[in-house]
């Protein structure tokens with residue numbers, strides 16, 4: 001079994017589709033690094049920055065006065081409209097734009113968007129595709145026949161492949177996200193700040209990376225299982241995306257009470273480690289993980305059942 | 314395992330493929346087959362759609378039989394194929410290997426599953442004549458080279474039994490020699506093929522299949538005999554009169570219907586051809602030519618498997 005998993009991992013890594021997905025991922029990471037570097041500014045409290053902020057402040061102030069206190073929003077019981085506006089509009093300093101890159105944007109612990117949120121979504125999509133082609137390709141080339149004449153215990157073959165997909169995706173997920181971190185490091189060092197990126201933040205971010213990798217690994221196995229039920233990569237991907245983008249969206253709209261059981265929502269909780277703003281249910285990361293694992297196990301069992309009984313012709 | 318246990322045993326094999334809309338195709342219909350131990354080359358012949366590939370797939374556990382028993386080395390394949398599969402090397406139809414990987418990598422990955430190292434892989438690549446192209450991607454191989462790589466995969470585990478479904482393109486003279494040698498070494502080669510000429514040279518035993526049933530089996534020479542009565546071909550100047558004369562003398566004769574109008578086929582064992590010359594010479598009909606009407610596997614095959622022949 002171990003040697004079979006090893007072979008499947010090698011095979012998975014050597015596949016052209018895997019390498020294609022990796023190339024796309026690396027390209028994406030390079031784009032992230034470069035674009036953040038280019039759009040960041042090293043400092044924000046320079047003379048130029050202050051003058052800009054002053055100008056912004058004055059423009060808003062003029063708007064306030066010109067629009068009669070933003071259409072009555074700024075009321076003036078005693079003092080004149082101009083005075084009321086001067087009080088209402090924040091001081092010039094607060095108009096200074098912070099164009100530095102904050103390393104903590106990589107992973108925002110408590111609130112706000114993070115770079116790793118976005119990359120995790122792509123990781124999951126890529127993993128789903130990789131997992132599906134992993135088995136879809138075998139049916140397509142008929143190589144499954146050769147493999148099964150070597151190891152006819154089908155459940156074993158099926159699980160070995162699933163384990164290989166899981167392990168490879170998990171490790172690749174960690175590596176790729178580490179590369180994302182590295183790609184934004186120059187921006188943080190020379191065009192921004194590492195303020196707030198202390199040991200505790202690093203621990204939180206590492207946890208997020210592991211969870212995102214686990215989510216990716218789960219998605220790879222899910223894609224693999226669905227593709228072995230459908231025996232076809234494209235069909236599997238179609239079903240998976242239709243499920244997430246149509247079925248779950250419909251449930252969210254029509255049966256809000258069920259939302260707590262959806263894969264998308266639980267995936268989001270698991271990844272971010274936070275409660276969802278868009279839903280009113282409480283979930284711990286562990287609960288979300290268990291729910292996702294149950295879905296995965298059920299799909300995998302269905303895949304194994306179909307794979308074990310399928311006629312290989 | 315006693316050496317008397319047949320290598321392959323098939324009893325009452327039936328396989329129906331269910332198609333969409335509930336219709337079924339009976340691919341194999343009550344097939345019995347036995348390949349004894351002791352080595353040799355056995356061929357499995359039948360026209361397209363006879364059920365050869367289906368039988369092989371059932372034997373290797375790729376499809377589930379609808380009824381019947383299958384044993385390899387005495388082991389029920391539906392129960393415990395895994396325990397004997399290491400003694401069997403196989404090619405089913407076009408050998409399926411990863412087109413984007415090199416020949417060596419394809420074999421190395423397969424070998425790794427059961428702990429076979431690169432030494433053996435290179436040995437096998439040499440054996441099937443692919444050593445020089447081993448590092449090229451399989452998609453750059455010719456059809457025959459792919460078949461030979463498939464043969465290499467089948468040989469990797471040094472199997473006692475080789476099951477080769479349609480290895481036609483691997484059967485160049487070198488391939489034939491290799492199979493012959495494996496058979497002589499005491500291994501069993503079980504192959505289905507359409508290249509009847511090659512099969513005839515190569516095989517010791519033949520089983521002929523048509524519409525899912527076995528219609529003839531045995532040593533090649535015996536099956537050839539069973540095909541039809543032997544005869545001699547005779548050429549004379551006056552074929553019409555010769556037919557009369559032969560009929561009067563009690564011989565069954567007929568025109569062969571070939572291009573030459575003066576050729577007759579007389580149903581008599583070639584060893585007794587002297588009687589024909591005597592009768593014809595007695596009627597002052599002199600032979601241009603007399604030769605045994607040789608039967609080859611192809612003719613027998615076509616006769617046995619033609620409609621109504623089963």
Ligand SMILES: Nc1ncnc2c1ncn2[C@@H]1O[C@H](COP(=O)(O)OP(=O)(O)OP(=O)(O)O)[C@@H](O)[C@H]1O
Pocket residue numbers: 313330331332338339340341359360361362363364365366367368479
């Ligand atoms: N997957 C399948 N689904 C439905 N019918 C099938 C399937 N595979 C084979 N058949 C049918 O089973 C019958 C036997 O096919 P099989 O492939 O065993 O023949 P064969 O003797 O190998 O023929 P060939 O010489 O063309 O390779 C045919 O009628 C074929 O149409």
Ligand SMILES: [Mg+2]
Pocket residue numbers: 365366367406478479
């Ligand atoms: Mg066939």
